[in-house]
Amino acid sequence: MCVFGGIYYLWSMKCLLPIVFLSVLLISCSENINRLEPFRWESTEPDFDAVTLELEHDFMDYLPVDSLSEKVEMLEHLSESCDSGDVRHIRSHYWRARLLSRAGYKDSALMLITTSMAMIDSVRYTYDFFRFRSLLRQMSKTRGVRSYHEIDEEMRFYSSVGDAPMTAAIYINFGTNLYHIGEHDKSLEYMRKADEINRELGYHKTVAKNAINIANIQFRRGNSDEGEAILLGLLEDPEITGDAYAYNLVLRNLYAHTDDVSWLLMAYRTVEDSEAYRDMQGEYEVFLSSYYDHKGQADSAVIFSRRAMNNIDFVDDYGYKGLIMSAYASTMEREGKIDSALQYQKLYVLYSDSDYARNQPEEVLRLANMREVSLAMARENERAQRTRFYFTATLFVVLLLGGVIYFMLYRKQKKHQLASRDSRLELEKSRRQLLATMLAMEDKNNMLTALREEIEGMLKDGIIGAQEAGRLETQIKMHIAGGEEWDTFQQLFVKVNPDFISRLHAAYPALSDSYVRLATYIYMGLDNNKIARLLVIRPESVKQARWRLRRMMGLDKDTPLDDAIKSLGDVKTG
Numbered sequence: 132m133c134v135f136g137g138i139y140y141l142w143s144m145k146c147l148l149p150i151v152f153l154s155v156l157l158i159s160c161s162e163n164i165n166r167l168e169p170f171r172w173e174s175t176e177p178d179f180d181a182v183t184l185e186l187e188h189d190f191m192d193y194l195p196v197d198s199l200s201e202k203v204e205m206l207e208h209l210s211e212s213c214d215s216g217d218v219r220h221i222r223s224h225y226w227r228a229r230l231l232s233r234a235g236y237k238d239s240a241l242m243l244i245t246t247s248m249a250m251i252d253s254v255r256y257t258y259d260f261f262r263f264r265s266l267l268r269q270m271s272k273t274r275g276v277r278s279y280h281e282i283d284e285e286m287r288f289y290s291s292v293g294d295a296p297m298t299a300a301i302y303i304n305f306g307t308n309l310y311h312i313g314e315h316d317k318s319l320e321y322m323r324k325a326d327e328i329n330r331e332l333g334y335h336k337t338v339a340k341n342a343i344n345i346a347n348i349q350f351r352r353g354n355s356d357e358g359e360a361i362l363l364g365l366l367e368d369p370e371i372t373g374d375a376y377a378y379n380l381v382l383r384n385l386y387a388h389t390d391d392v393s394w395l396l397m398a399y400r401t402v403e404d405s406e407a408y409r410d411m412q413g414e415y416e417v418f419l420s421s422y423y424d425h426k427g428q429a430d431s432a433v434i435f436s437r438r439a440m441n442n443i444d445f446v447d448d449y450g451y452k453g454l455i456m457s458a459y460a461s462t463m464e465r466e467g468k469i470d471s472a473l474q475y476q477k478l479y480v481l482y483s484d485s486d487y488a489r490n491q492p493e494e495v496l497r498l499a500n501m502r503e504v505s506l507a508m509a510r511e512n513e514r515a516q517r518t519r520f521y522f523t524a525t526l527f528v529v530l531l532l533g534g535v536i537y538f539m540l541y542r543k544q545k546k547h548q549l550a551s552r553d554s555r556l557e558l559e560k561s562r563r564q565l566l567a568t569m570l571a572m573e574d575k576n577n578m579l580t581a582l583r584e585e586i587e588g589m590l591k592d593g594i595i596g597a598q599e600a601g602r603l604e605t606q607i608k609m610h611i612a613g614g615e616e617w618d619t620f621q622q623l624f625v626k627v628n629p630d631f632i633s634r635l636h637a638a639y640p641a642l643s644d645s646y647v648r649l650a651t652y653i654y655m656g657l658d659n660n661k662i663a664r665l666l667v668i669r670p671e672s673v674k675q676a677r678w679r680l681r682r683m684m685g686l687d688k689d690t691p692l693d694d695a696i697k698s699l700g701d702v703k704t705g
Contacts, residue, residue, distance in 0.1 A: 175218065218252075
């Protein structure tokens, strides 16, 4: 605040110490602006960076969702004071998306990632952009040429900035892609390169989970004994047995490679009653339906096909969705519902081609509607013979729909409550910012007033001449709180009081900006002395301005000016 042209020399000594202090502070800060090791997030503020680093390690250690949630909420709390475009605010979305994904809410996570990526300054915060993109690619499970190029670019980037953990993670991603195209030797090479890095970093659980990938590769290379030995060894590894999801993956892969149904049943029992693993339940149920179908145990096959159908909406993989449709088509055929069986078989063909399914949502919807029509016709044809059955089924559907409606209303109410809370928090934030801006304007103008008085004293004492005093007065007026500061103040004021200024302009369109400003301060309940300090005028001048404002508004003598102005608000503050 000490660079006001000609008045600089008057305040040089007063500003010297703050400048020296600020310089020392900046030098000390520059020595501490280190990137978060071993990751490469650019530093923001110490508390935010500390929580970020903790989350990096906690996710690598596969801590429970509840523990992760507390720290994500802490990070969001630290970013509450930031605007929506601040890197801390955007970065908190990254961790919320990872948490949502870990908790099984993949659609919500993908939506948050996609919207947040559009807010990132990819030039200024290149690392942030790549972290978001890597997460989006991994969650989208994209493969093929596009995925190859993205992974190749990410490997080169993370390696260039020296981010060892992310380099290892991308090695695993790349190895997985190579595995799916049959490059098993090359895939194994990258998995082992990732292990070398993670062992050096001390990420033992990541190494243990990557052993599942290595076991699968060994099976594909024809080394079945080695692959099975790795998986059986993992069942005794505390890093795996302590992680329900990882333990389940080992069982799942043992079944996939040995065809021993006991492994499948063991895996299914670990997720059967868990809401977090509905996707796995659907996949295991269609496996079991197929197994019992081949064994000639039709009743068991039907039971598991129906269970799988109930969980199909939780299954992300279109291939598994197709298998569920095929199994359910067989169930419909067993029950003599040929039309329904045909429709489900068509859906199976559709889902089997994932690219087609992704690009033809209208066709999926059309076939789904055909399925419903077919089922309705079947019910109509069998109504006479199966009255009791359909009465029970109808009652069940009504109860189910009632439950669904109740759930939807509950969710709607919850969303409304959350939206209302967010609105209140945002309003409170704007109020705090408005107060802070007003105090900053007042402090600045108080300083300028003191300067003006000092200049007047120097003029009276003959230290400076009238011409110099006039020049300094002109420079002081240039720095009176206005311009951008007033624009910022006005924007915050409109957020807190959205109707006032627009109604004031509508009622009194001839008011100049200076009288709009005066009316705004009066509406806020500021007294004449406070207004005088903000406008850098004398309280007597405020009284005169208030009188002129009354005249412009055409108020009679019995109507208080403050009441007339406040009546224009009628603001809903939530």
